[in-house]
Amino acid sequence: xxxxxxxxxxxxxxxxxxxxxxxxxxxxxxxxxxxxxxxxxxxxxxxxxxxxxxxxxxxxxxxxxxxxxxxxxxxxx
Ligand SMILES: [Zn+2]
Numbered sequence: 001x002x003x004x005x006x007x008x009x010x011x012x013x014x015x016x017x018x019x020x021x022x023x024x025x026x027x028x029x030x031x032x033x034x035x036x037x038x039x040x041x042x043x044x045x046x047x048x049x050x051x052x053x054x055x056x057x058x059x060x061x062x063x064x065x066x067x068x069x070x071x072x073x074x075x076x077x
Contacts, residue, residue, distance in 0.1 A: 009056045026053055030060055031069035 004012045018026070029051060033044040041060050048055045055063075064072075 007056050007059075009058055011056065013054055013056075026055065027063050027067045028069070029053070030055075030063045031067070031072065034060075034064055035069055035071035 007013050026048065029048060030044055033039045033047045034041065037047075039047060041057055041064070045055055045057055045060050048060070
């Protein structure tokens with residue numbers, strides 16, 4: 001049975017525990033899309049979905065803020 005949880009954005013998401021490795025991958029893909037390809041946050045969310053990753057706009061924005069990649073580490077917040 002699939003368990004769903006309500007995210008902070010009010011939408012329902014499949015409940016899942018993400019491992020550190022998976023979070024790592026998500027953050028890497030997020031920065032690749034946003035910093036590497038220059039996509040908007042929303043387009044980044046759509047791109048992650050293509051990899052089978054359900055991430056809210058808020059979560060993506062947080063990943064971009066909390067983690068820095070080689071491309072954005074020197075950029076001002
Ligand atoms: Zn970045």
